[in-house]
Amino acid sequence: MRKLLLLLCFILSHWGIVNAQDKKTIRSEQNPFSEARFTYFKETIVLFNEYLDTKNGSFNTTNFRILKPIGNRAWTIRFDAPLISTNSNTINKSGLGDLSLATSFIPYLTKKSGIATRLKITSNSANNPNFGSGKWVISPAVFYGTYIDTNKKLLLISDLEYQFSFAGSKNRADIRTTVLESTLVYSFAKNWISSNVAFRYNETRQGFQNSAFVEFGRKLTPDSLFYIHPSVAFGGQKSYNYGIELGVVILY
Template identity: 60%
Template sequence: MKKTYYSLVICILIVFSTKAQDIKDQENPLSEARFNYFKETILVFNEYLDTDNGSFNTTNLRVLHPIGNRSWNLRTDIPLISTNTAAVNKSGIGDVAVAISYIPYLSAKNGFAIRTKITSNSASDSNFGSGKWVLSTALVYGHYLSNDKKLLWMATVENQSSFAGSSTRSTINTSVFENTLLYSFGKNWVGTNMALRYNATSKGFPNSTFIEYGRKFTPNSMFYIHPSLGFGYQKAYNSGMELGLVILY
């Protein structure tokens, strides 16, 4: 019975993978510039967060590189963090993360990807990282809500769990359900996002929401800005501001 089940799953993935390969170069939810899965991508963003204990500023370099038939891609995040709190006022490298995504299904209007990410315990200072190695697994779904493909919905379900690291730091076990709506017009887009989180370790809900405006300089370069708010019991921050530059090549 198990062999039959696994064979069926493998066959379905092969069919889905073939579907993804056939349409990957066409317009589809996962080829949208803001969430691109198929081109080499450089994303540089700066995020400022105000918390009850001071401020944190993160400048992050993200590089995405498709591999194979472009149904797979690799992603690396290298954050530089600055803090301004009562205890710490300095800068350093945060926890570097590496992720791999696979796209088992894609059509002109729908698509989903599976992502696995490992965040290393590599921060140059304990204040700049979690002190843990963290495994994050996610399912990403994209769907055009309008026939003209101007309204896009992206949803992500993710679990973040620590599996190694400092015994003096809290275990990480967080579930995330994130929804984003983007409306495109001309060279511009506006969007809104809400991320609902449950921290099983602290029994808290560090949720967040943002609104976003973005504009393309060229078909392959763009910037965005989004102010955000944290909310919920044991929220991670009060308010924030993120600025980003995206380059596809």
Template identity: 55%
Template structure:
């Protein structure tokens, strides 16, 4: 199973790279990575709150995410500052989670499709062991995006792997591969999205999958809000159900 997933990831990236040799790069304003929900070319502030119900209690994460394009805007920096609250056995705790930073690069896209790469580093910086993994984690990822039906629909496929490389020897290693498909339907100032993530945890030797349904709306041309409930499934699922609400500011 492990080799099958890894081979699939490699094949996925090679196929996209081969496709990228066809056609010319076009103006960034016309590409699928310019959509407000996943905009790589504008400065972005994303503030969201996610509640997760688990078998050991609940986790609530309030996250501030900042994205900043650099250079010719094919590059993008990302910073995440999570504040986590837990409620387990009637004990409430709140503190800083694992702070993360990343960089994205879009080497190619056309009017209707394109692909990007991203690498993130999650630090072992949580204020309490229950707020983080206790590890430093590197997360490389590849994305393929494609419009359908005259930009009415957008598909974003993701291959991502999380791997710990340092941190507390008393905590479990992190080794997880994610295959994700996100479909968005745009209508008026609104969008509706569905997502299924197949996530395999090599340490636990089991799946930690999830799926969500998202509804979002443009409040103004540069301010958006969304809500999405989610449910987890698989033999080693990390939570039962959750709900996330967010506000996106583009400038």
């Protein structure tokens, strides 16, 4: 954790002097962080529904997300508002989950590769203990994206994130989780196919809560996109069995 925090502090402290190229010119062209599912430079609304099957029943999340670039668009603000519902043999409930706010910053960017950082704070705001962690959580992360072919059809995005709680209910377990994730995206015509694997180590439970998914997406109009991805969890402490997510992305 200490190494990751030091890396983030270093990147943020040097944001004003990196990449002397014309940022507006670069960002108006194709680059790793302007792809369909990694939009940093346009106002974006994402609405998705994720269904997860767990050993104790099902868990459904309908999430509203809005992204707003600011300044010279090296910075982005993101807000998430999830609506949670659970379904088990004994209880069915719905309510608001934990709201979160994140800011992203891109200190380095070319037409082929880029580095981004993100700092997310998740609040203890769920109106039912089953719909949230019961903790305030801060999650620093660093991302690296690069095209791995000359035609810019194949994109690799990798990130390292550390999630840790700093306040909240004393009756809930602390959160200490390291996430290493990679996504490979192949774009063709108005479509894309991607694969993702995420390795998560939960220090509190002392076990892995990994997951993987395959995603299929299509651009419906120049400013609207649809995607679907089934997922599966694996690891000794996995938090669910399998899931499916459907989403719509709107650029405005």
